[in-house]
Amino acid sequence: MDRRKFVAGLGALAGGSALATGTGAFSSVEAGRNLSVSVADDSNAYLGIEALDDEYIDATDGTLDIALTEANATDEGGEGINANAVTGISDLFKITNQGSQNVDVFAQPLTFIQADIDSGVESIAVFLTPQDPDYNFLFDVIPIEPTTIPGSIAYKNVDPGNELRFGLTAFAAPDTATGTVEINNSISITAEPNAEENP
Amino acid sequence: MSDAPTVNDYEEAAEKELDIKQEDRDAINTTLEQVFNGGSNE
Numbered sequence: 001m002d003r004r005k006f007v008a009g010l011g012a013l014a015g016g017s018a019l020a021t022g023t024g025a026f027s028s029v030e031a032g033r034n035l036s037v038s039v040a041d042d043s044n045a046y047l048g049i050e051a052l053d054d055e056y057i058d059a060t061d062g063t064l065d066i067a068l069t070e071a072n073a074t075d076e077g078g079e080g081i082n083a084n085a086v087t088g089i090s091d092l093f094k095i096t097n098q099g100s101q102n103v104d105v106f107a108q109p110l111t112f113i114q115a116d117i118d119s120g121v122e123s124i125a126v127f128l129t130p131q132d133p134d135y136n137f138l139f140d141v142i143p144i145e146p147t148t149i150p151g152s153i154a155y156k157n158v159d160p161g162n163e164l165r166f167g168l169t170a171f172a173a174p175d176t177a178t179g180t181v182e183i184n185n186s187i188s189i190t191a192e193p194n195a196e197e198n199p
Numbered sequence: 200m201s202d203a204p205t206v207n208d209y210e211e212a213a214e215k216e217l218d219i220k221q222e223d224r225d226a227i228n229t230t231l232e233q234v235f236n237g238g239s240n241e
Contacts, residue, residue, distance in 0.1 A: 088230035
């Protein structure tokens with residue numbers, strides 16, 4: 001700080017002090033504060049949802065879509081999972097507590113099942129798979145829809161800055177499942193303050 | 200520390216049997232454990 005700025009600052013401080021001693025007691029105080037709430041891109045929100053593997057994730061509009069499809073083909077030309085096989089993909093995306101308090105995180109559904117209505121034979125199953133061996137997560141029951149079998153997962157007391165990683169396990173059968181069954185659904189991820197840490 | 204999820208975990212969550220053959224069920228459970236521990240097979 002140069003001398004000119006220092007003198008000006010000192011003068012403002014002295015003036016403020018004189019005003020404070022002159023007004024005495026007060027009956028009420030009203031302080032206005034601006035409140036601004038905005039919706040951030042998933043990667044920057046308080047509940048961060050971020051891709052770990054761009055090959056299978058489409059995040060072009062700021063929200064995260066898991067897409068194992070022809071429309072989101074891999075660089076090597078992959079356009080979907082194999083029929084009559086089990087596909088496992090780790091490190092698809094992560095959820096990060098980017099807030100300031102401990103939270104409980106819930107994700108649902110975890111299970112997606114689709115069968116061909118006409119034949120009843122071709123089917124595809126996708127299991128959203130947690131990858132955090134050190135966390136005690138809980139599976140839970142939620143209502144069943146006709147064509148999907150949902151389950152939910154709960155992580156209790158996630159510290160600020162901590163991450164929860166997810167992969168995917170998928171199964172399709174028989175060979176004729178190719179091109180006949182597909183899943184197009186959404187996942188709900190929520191967080192709420194942990195009751196014990198934030199009474 | 201949690202155990203890797205199994206097909207049973209997902210079934211119990213849904214309270215409904217998945218119509219998957221035992222040999223496929225075993226393969227799914229193996230893959231679930233792989234993914235849980237950070238592996239992939241794609």
